[in-house]
Amino acid sequence: QLQLQESGPGLVKPSETLSLTCTVSGGSISGSSYYWGWIRQPPGKGLEWIGSIYYSGSTYYNPSLKSRVTISVDTSKNQFSLKLSSVTAADTAVYYCARHVWYGLWYFDPWGRGTLVTVSS
Amino acid sequence: QSALTQPASVSGSPGQSITISCTGTSSDVGSYNLVSWYQQHPGKAPKLMISEVSKRPSGVSNRFSGSKSGNTASLTISGLQAEDEADYYCCSYAGSSTFGVFGTGTKVTVL
Numbered sequence: 001q002l003q004l005q006e007s008g009p010g011l012v013k014p015s016e017t018l019s020l021t022c023t024v025s026g027g028s029i030s031g032s033s034y035y036w037g038w039i040r041q042p043p044g045k046g047l048e049w050i051g052s053i054y055y056s057g058s059t060y061y062n063p064s065l066k067s068r069v070t071i072s073v074d075t076s077k078n079q080f081s082l083k084l085s086s087v088t089a090a091d092t093a094v095y096y097c098a099r100h101v102w103y104g105l106w107y108f109d110p111w112g113r114g115t116l117v118t119v120s121s
Numbered sequence: 122q123s124a125l126t127q128p129a130s131v132s133g134s135p136g137q138s139i140t141i142s143c144t145g146t147s148s149d150v151g152s153y154n155l156v157s158w159y160q161q162h163p164g165k166a167p168k169l170m171i172s173e174v175s176k177r178p179s180g181v182s183n184r185f186s187g188s189k190s191g192n193t194a195s196l197t198i199s200g201l202q203a204e205d206e207a208d209y210y211c212c213s214y215a216g217s218s219t220f221g222v223f224g225t226g227t228k229v230t231v232l
Binding site: 040046047048049060062063064096101105106107108109110111112113114 | 122124153155157158165166167168169172173178211212213216218219220221222223224225226
């Protein structure tokens with residue numbers, strides 16, 4: 001069954017770039033009709049879609065984060081990655097990766113377990 | 122794009138039915154039958170419970186059902202059980218500029 005796992009530093013300094021990777025197992029990230037997305041959740045708060053990528057490299061970003069976000073894909077490693085630049089304390093959150101069913105639909109399933117990223121000096 | 126509006130909390134006794142509302146606008150919930158619902162237990166990842174307003178994925182109990190009227194979507198949990206105590210989030214497609222938006226979240230308490 002498809003599984004996703006986030007990895008990356010748990011602590012990032014203000015103004016630096018947050019970098020996370022999502023490794024997909026149990027299925028191929030390529031050649032399917034799925035997008036692959038990132039969603040975040042600040043402590044005690046709700047969910048926010050960050051952006052999604054197709055295996056071809058086509059990306060879509062949340063307009064509120066677009067200027068700071070880059071999502072990329074490495075099909076050879078069955079991974080996709082998130083970079084968020086110029087981070088502040090407001091970017092402290094649990095970051096989830098998920099398979100994003102798009103093309104006439106819109107939902108996320110399944111999700112990774114999530115990884116907490118704290119922005120602090 | 123503002124988050125969809127959900128009640129902060131809903132509670133019910135075991136065996137009862139509860140309904141969680143998710144209110145958006147004519148630009149998101151009202152325009153697309155692309156509302157999904159997620160269940161999140163403390164410290165866990167969200168789990169898809171409903172897609173496309175009312176479709177239940179394989180493995181999700183038929184005690185969970187979804188519907189939509191105008192700009193408001195709803196999730197109903199019937200025969201409430203202790204294991205249903207969790208946070209629930211709605212999500213809607215919002216067009217080719219905004220793409221998608223989540224709800225504010227609802228904490229369900231089983232009394």
